[in-house]
Amino acid sequence: MARFAVRRLLSMVMVMIIVSVLTFVVLIKIPGGDPGQRLAGRSATQAEIQQIETKYGFNKPIYIQYVNTMKNIFTGQAYSYTQGFNVLDEIKAGLPATLSLAIGAGTFWLLASIAVGTLAAVRAGKYTDRLLTVLAMAGVSFPPFFLGAVLLYFLSYKAGIFPLGGYVKFTTSPTQWFWHMVLPWLTLSVLFIGFYSRVLRSTILDTITEDYVRTAHAKGLSNRQVMVRHVLRNSLIPIISLWGLDIAQVIGGGAILTETVFNLHGVGQLAAESIVRLDIIPLLAIVLLTAFVVVALSAVVDIFYAYLDPRIRLS
């Protein structure tokens, strides 16, 4: 077990290094031209551009540029030159909204997809199953930015039930926080419910044919007990590991579209706004940190998996 964990952590570090190099190359090197000029923005003075060039070492060899860029980001010394904010501070400021979105939506989509997936599996081939299949297909086909706009229009503008987007701090007003988050949670969840419930349905259908399930039936357990204690418990493992990775993506700003439509001012929206302004440093920091969170969490998930299932350690 320890050997597996060490091996997995080593590969995690390697992927992180490669990811950081890739991110640097994609965002700083590929566009070509003078990176100092690009970071400084259109209205920068010559002195400012020179200052950026020294700070990031753009007049030095490429590996020094890379090291300086990483150092600036991880020590909180990276600034958005066009907007004049500290990138790490701005990301921290966006985290509460992003975490609210991730945790609330994550809980909702996990519970809902367990319910939907189990129902579809129990009724496999029947009318309910077909209906849920079509609904799941519709769910995975709805882009969050469209679904969000539709919900905002009908439930907020027309019916006036929900607020018109924005984020209210939990500490300011828990009820307002909740009320502002309902539509974003729903919007983000629909896609995942569609996907997870399909995965769970087919995992359950695979599990049902296992010998231990027949044994459980044979020893006289009720259908319900077999389902909950034996089938569901084993079928949930792939769902939970997917969930860990998807949550990591959302926390890192992967829910860009939902955050943008509902104007939550989270990490994802910061990334979206940086795109529009072609503000490279915040974008670089967000992409890098997100990828790190995802890589780290996927290592944790793998190690946890190996702990649960000894067969994985040996392969």
Next chain:
Amino acid sequence: MATTSAPGTEFSADLGAAVAAEGEDLPPGIGPWKLAWRRLRRNKTALFFGGVFLVIVALSVLAPVYSHDIAHIGYADQNIDKPILIAGKKTYVLDPTGIPIGPTWHSQYLLGADSDGRDVAVRLLYGGRNSLEVGIIATTITMVLALILGVWAGFFRGAADATIGVILDSIWAYPAVLLGIALGATLAISGINLGIFKIEGTSLYVPAVVVGIVYIPYVAKPIRGQVLTLREREFVDAARQQGLSNFRIMFSEILPNVASTIVVFVPLILANAILLEAALSFLGAGIKPPNASWGTMISDGVNTIPAAFHNVLVPGIMLVLTVMSINIFGDGLRDALDPRSKVRIAH
């Protein structure tokens, strides 16, 4: 985006067994492709949505005809100050406060105007053309590169597998939309320049290449897993004994056995590629104006909420309908080709 990788990457192409398990009454010696076609033909829902998709493709291909002969207006033509004749009445497409008119249900401005006074129906069809074109090119890029990388890694294992694995893991580490906008934003500045192969930054091919790269691991990993088991099978040993070269074995022994996986993945990737292109365009890192795209149309429309909601609704419904029809058809195709498969993909 995530695929189920852990328990789900090894899937059997064991069609015969699956069919036998179903207890179908089949003529002897029927081939796997013919069998799949029989199953697909019985799935009316999948066929219906496959048809819907074909209709959308046909309409999009005919966009210039519609623009030229029916609507008499180009996709980028604005009509701000001149009134048009609709059912004999002079109408301005933008009212004095700049709010565009809704659907007229006549040949001109059939589905209303956008906030720049352009014809939404014309832009919808051109947007479909662009979205489908980007989706199809991106899917081709993904499938070809994923196939090469997956087969190579699975067949040679060892160092090649480790190297390719790290590349795939690195791409996988980024959330799809985030990687897409990072690439889309920078490539739009520089264009793509690989010597003989040059693409302008504003070209349609930039989002196509971006989307194509993002989805490579989702296909390459399952293919690699399948090749890993295939290479140990007896028929590969037999080919090796006959002295076939590695390349021949990969091409004529391995490839036909992963063909059904590839076919199953095409609609999945196409649907996701169209969605990702729309998302990138929505965020301003995809198709560039004045080219139309469903994503940019929705993005423009969101700015006119609540006055002209048709600007969001029309492209949005079209996008959902397209993606849903590909998804449902793809689901049927998967059931037909590989009834016990574990090939899955989503966001």
